[in-house]
Amino acid sequence: MSVDATLPPAAGRGGFLASRTALAVVIAAYTAYTLGPFLWLATMSVRTTGEISADHYAWPRPFHWEQFRIAWVDSDFATYFWNSTVVVVAAVAVVTLVGAAAAHALARYRFRGNRILYGILFSSIIFPPQITLISLYQILVDYGLYNSLLGLTLVYVSLQLPLTVYLLEGFFARIPQDLFDAAKMDGYGDIEIFRRIVLPIGMPAIATTLILNFIQLWNEFLFAVVLITDPDKRTLPIGIRAFMGDHFQDIGMIAAGVMISVVPVIVAYVFFSEKLIRGMTAGAVK
């Protein structure tokens, strides 16, 4: 109909095409803008610093895969990688369990002070980190946990706890009460109900929180840089930063190190992109 209409067809159709083209250009440009820097980084990670200095934008030729081996072995990125892995996996496991238990109690049971407790736990999400950072430093020093991966793990648990409780409470509260009544009539106790009903049913939400916590802690910088000084105990973010401080000009090696830190995230993203996106935006999408 609209195509056959007498007056606007040419203009309308032309306008339509023009706007489609403009849209396509904008979209292509933005895609280049987001992915371009990352691809540039990837090319530099398989080139030697000498090659990079000659031309920063050339395609790798040949691919110097040994860059990764050098970074991994000689530049200590293996140490950083394993430190990060240990701290993040431990912290995520603990915070998920602790947070899920608390979220379940807050979502399911009526007791005096329930909402107040929830509010207190939740509101610490907005705290600027400095309010705890300086004291945590002193406390960890007092208890001999300064400059230790255990201390950093504990701090990470506390950092992610509010968000974990918030996200899981919201999900657990939507599990119908009837399921709990049925389990109760079947003779299941409170702990068993949590283990056999809440955790399995809450698995999608728990997976989302796991991913979110993993990414945030994998990328965490401020607390790590304050609480870890020993080069052997550095996590990836502060390891990269330290390496860059010492070898500012060694762009190829920095790029390789950065790639090592990004690869786990990218691999996870390739396989679970939807889940990751949902995890990262879980607190904001309603």
Next chain:
Amino acid sequence: MAVVQLSKICKRYGSGGPVVVDNVDVTIGDGEFMVLLGPSGCGKSTTLRMIAGLETISSGTLSINGRTMNDVPAKDRDIAMVFQSYALYPHMTVGENLAFGLKRRRTPPAEVKRRVGETAAMLGLVPCLDRKPQALSGGQRQRVALGRAMVREPMVFLFDEPLSNLDAALRVNTRNELIKQHHRLASTMIYVTHDQVEAMTMGTRICVMNGGRVAQVGRPLDVYWNPADTFVARFLGSPPMNLFTVPLAAGDRIRTPAIDTALTRWAPAALAPLTGQEVVLGVRAEDLHLAAASTGSAEAGRIRGRVFAVEPLGAETLLAVETEGGAECTARLPRDTRAEVGAVVDLFFRPDAAFLFDARTTAAIPAQVRSAGTGPAGAPGRAGAIP
């Protein structure tokens, strides 16, 4: 084998909180199918949950087979419950759902397997045993929920509006299935619903509740023909009973511009003290006729009013009429009835089809004719009068 006795059961939330169940006194006999019927918020579900052990009993005594159950945990009451939302565990297969309660009770695995198999066969669930609940249709889920209760072979079954999530056709099927299972198991069953059709068709007795109190307990037709008050009168039957608040004239008659009837069912002595006061006259929609002759009574009662809606339903036609006093009244008439909106019509009824209630207390005024037969005699006695 279970007799469930509720005596003076109350439920209130908080010390000064609202009383949601008020002094409920009912005994449910062994093998009985008792329906707790009432509108939402009447306390029927809370009563059921107190029987189940899912709510504490504020005061009163709950006993099963003479044993006081107030402090016995839900799991030790030997009661199974079918929930409105079915409450199937979404992460378990149908088979695991059925076995879940048994496993917890340390039933030997072979026994679990046998009972799950038997129950599944009985309910036609064998093909679904390995599926998860979300892969099932509504009717199948309902049967799994029922099966989960049956597999435990409990003393008492509780049902909390189990059919409300089904579509109309499935509801009829499942209703019949439940009746069948009740006959087969001969267990005590307590069934909560707000649907009077379910109550009438399934219950061996029904207990009508209103505002936390028991309004009436009795066999379905007894309650239907002898409602204890206006609430029960209107709650049972569709369309609900027509009620008119009218002054009681001397000489055992009601005579207003719109309504004129003799009151043959009441002894003059019973009505004498009410003469001149307001009473509530009740007539069921199916007892109203357009011709005096079709009532089969020489001195039929009459209601005059203006037709404001004609609803031909196919099998019958509903006529909505507004009387001069502004009262509305529905008549259930044969399907070939023709009537014009706006026309003034007379609706006739046998005087012994009338009900009378105290306008102040809403309680029924005991009728002579059926006062002796509040029991089973009432219904058959009336059977001839039903067209």
Next chain:
Amino acid sequence: MAGTSALAAKTEPAERVPASGRVSDPRRASWPVLLVFLAPALVVYLGLTAYPAVRTIYDSLFTIEGAERSYVGLANYRDLLGDETFWIAVRNTFVWAFVAPILDVATGLLLALALYAGVPFARFLRVAWFTPVLLSYVVVAILWMWIYNYDWGVVNEGLRAAGLGTLARSWLGDPNTALAALIVTHAWKWAGFNMVVCLAAIHALPSEVLEAAELDNCGWAAKLRHVIVPMLRPTLLNLYVLAFIGKMKVFDLVWIMTGGGPLWATETVSTYVYKRAFNWNTFDLGYPSAIATVWFGVVCAAVIVLNRIFKTRDRLEY
């Protein structure tokens, strides 16, 4: 057991206190059970969040050099009032926190609308555009330091190639451009996040309303202005508050890219606290504690005020 009796007794002062913990409403639990579920979280919260926070506030009244602490009352706060660097940091942080979220949210909304307009490969684009959100600030910082590099960075190379070589400059080294350069970098990382949230919100809009707008002969722009944006208002405001909170805390990016320089042009409160506490050899933890305390109050107040102004119906999101 005793705990529940007390609880139950409150609800039923009547005749009989039941042997509780046994028969109960499943929404209640005995205190021991609650404790099992809540105690670990409470211990973590009290030990590693509440106690440190209170301790920081308390410490702000002291001068703390190593193991030595001496009470100075409000002297730290007095010093703060006269600390020029602090006020520069506050100004920079406010500029960042109030202005940058508009950039983030607007970009996110436009990107979401572009995808909603039904372009091909929308699923791929959504995943691609979201990628920077997953990268750590360290990685983003390094990438963008290279992009802004004076000699061979993409920006300057691009300008030179376009014959605008005179505009090329050391973007992070010039006090006039450093803050803006950081804000752009930050927006690069977060636009994808806002895009996904906006897209989800647009998809959640009742399609009848959009169809009705179409029947009302709304053009694309009119539909956006009169229907989509007003209906997305709660989401957009929510995103703004989220971005605001994030920016009030911003540290990593600044610390790695500029370290607060040049000439305090990019100093934020977070970096200043860090410098005073751990970087400068002032060895006093009392003064940075005072800054942290003040900033804690400011952030909480700002969030409360923003929520009031925007009247977000729901509780604040993280």
